[in-house]
Amino acid sequence: MFHIDIQKTERFTDEKALREARKTVQQSSEDLDNRTGKGSGWLGWQDILQKPNDALLENMDAIGAEIHQKADVFIVCGIGGSYLGAKAVIDALKPEFDDSGPEIVYAGHHISGRYLRQLIRHLEKPKSDGSPKQVYLNVISKSGTTMETAIAFRVLRKWMHDQYGDEAVSRIFCTTSKDGGALNKIIKAYGYRKFILPDDVGGRFSVLTPVGLLPIAVAGIDVKQLVYGAVSAYQDLNKDRSNLLDYVSARYALYKNGYAIDLIASFEPALTSMGGWLQQLYGESEGKNGKGMFPAVAQYSTDLHSIGQMVQDGPRNMVETFLVVDDTGQTVIIDKDNRNYDGLNYLSGKSMEHVNEKALQGTQQAHLEGGVPIFTGYMSQLDAHSLGYAIYYFELATAIFVYALDENPFDQPGVEAYKKEMYHLLGRNNG
Numbered sequence: 001m002f003h004i005d006i007q008k009t010e011r012f013t014d015e016k017a018l019r020e021a022r023k024t025v026q027q028s029s030e031d032l033d034n035r036t037g038k039g040s041g042w043l044g045w046q047d048i049l050q051k052p053n054d055a056l057l058e059n060m061d062a063i064g065a066e067i068h069q070k071a072d073v074f075i076v077c078g079i080g081g082s083y084l085g086a087k088a089v090i091d092a093l094k095p096e097f098d099d100s101g102p103e104i105v106y107a108g109h110h111i112s113g114r115y116l117r118q119l120i121r122h123l124e125k126p127k128s129d130g131s132p133k134q135v136y137l138n139v140i141s142k143s144g145t146t147m148e149t150a151i152a153f154r155v156l157r158k159w160m161h162d163q164y165g166d167e168a169v170s171r172i173f174c175t176t177s178k179d180g181g182a183l184n185k186i187i188k189a190y191g192y193r194k195f196i197l198p199d200d201v202g203g204r205f206s207v208l209t210p211v212g213l214l215p216i217a218v219a220g221i222d223v224k225q226l227v228y229g230a231v232s233a234y235q236d237l238n239k240d241r242s243n244l245l246d247y248v249s250a251r252y253a254l255y256k257n258g259y260a261i262d263l264i265a266s267f268e269p270a271l272t273s274m275g276g277w278l279q280q281l282y283g284e285s286e287g288k289n290g291k292g293m294f295p296a297v298a299q300y301s302t303d304l305h306s307i308g309q310m311v312q313d314g315p316r317n318m319v320e321t322f323l324v325v326d327d328t329g330q331t332v333i334i335d336k337d338n339r340n341y342d343g344l345n346y347l348s349g350k351s352m353e354h355v356n357e358k359a360l361q362g363t364q365q366a367h368l369e370g371g372v373p374i375f376t377g378y379m380s381q382l383d384a385h386s387l388g389y390a391i392y393y394f395e396l397a398t399a400i401f402v403y404a405l406d407e408n409p410f411d412q413p414g415v416e417a418y419k420k421e422m423y424h425l426l427g428r429n430n431g
């Protein structure tokens with residue numbers, strides 16, 4: 001399923017510090033379970049697994065399958081927790097260069113007019129047989145007021161209505177909170193189909209709600225497997241949390257010892273977006289009142305050729321968290337070449353997976369010797385069930401770690417600061 005090996009961190013923590021950390025973390029875990037910690041009104045991400053909503057899953061599956069069949073392009077319009085989870089799962093499981101089902105594109109995740117103009121040009125370009133592309137749009141915003149998403153939605157919505165007339169209404173899907181926010185006003189006025197994100201589930205904990213499930217289902221991924229993977233994790237970790245608590249304790253002890261950066265790395269490019277999802281989960285949950293580790297993401301071996309030097313030899317304040325899949329399911333065998341000009345015949349008959357695994361082991365050994373404590377998260381397979389399992393594992397680890405910091409894992413007050421400055425510069429208060 002999923003577990004984290006902490007062996008390669010042990011030489012960086014002394015026993016006493018680890019014991020203390022474990023005590024704090026144990027208490028944090030109990031506070032979470034007893035619902036006595038900070039932000040305890042925001043534990044809906046656990047409740048949805050305690051009682052999985054099969055009707056919702058069936059519904060997501062059915063709508064997803066219908067759009068999968070009809071759409072050429074499916075636009076996911078959202079930012080932060082409103083798209084990172086879906087992207088993580090889709091990038092992990094949808095085969096590369098796959099042209100079955102719709103192309104999934106993203107919008108509303110920044111304010112680039114250049115990008116949006118080019119996206120619209122792409123939507124308008126007919127298919128190879130000359131017929132127009134069939135476009136469907138899912139806007140996702142918990143608050144319903146996020147500016148990046150709202151601007152893109154305003155533009156794309158108009159494009160959809162210009163293109164499809166009244167039929168646009170049946171091609172636009174909105175995911176938001178039950179009440180409130182500008183998006184709810186728009187839904188009411190235009191009659192778009194709405195999916196609800198429960199109030200007690202924060203954006204970065206929302207991938208297993210319609211926020212993530214609809215785009216994931218549209219991509220042709222089994223949402224039941226995904227959610228039930230997380231349900232298994234929920235049940236297993238209610239029974240035995242020792243691996244998770246060892247991981248959180250070691251990470252907390254390292255943090256206390258001055259380790260300030262957590263570099264999330266994978267040798268499997270399909271998992272890089274999982275790193276992006278985890279980056280928000282860790283970053284927004286931890287970074288409060290001068291506390292927390294800065295989460296960064298690396299794709300290996302690609303980035304060993306760019307930031308590898310820094311990891312090996314830069315300031316010694318970094319831990320690495322590797323996401324590893326035991327079985328990727330597919331590979332390429334390196335053939336023998338009689339001339340052997342490239343000198344690679346010592347690898348002939350070997351799979352690229354074998355080479356990638358040795359690259360992982362070699363990198364870990366080198367970084368360890370260079371002074372980087374290493375966590376390794378093992379996923380048995382690259383499938384929906386294992387991903388769901390890992391998602392809940394990390395959500396739980398986040399909540400417990402942030403309780404150990406004595407902060408609220410579920411708010412993000414600091415994110416408002418840039419918005420305030422931007423709104424001021426844009427003259428929002430002047431109407």
Ligand SMILES: O=P(O)(O)OC[C@H]1O[C@H](O)[C@H](O)[C@@H](O)[C@@H]1O
Binds near residue numbers: 080081149412
């Ligand atoms: O879903 P929304 O309300 O549009 O929010 C989208 C994102 O933007 C906010 O500013 C928060 O910092 C994130 O936690 C959130 O995921």
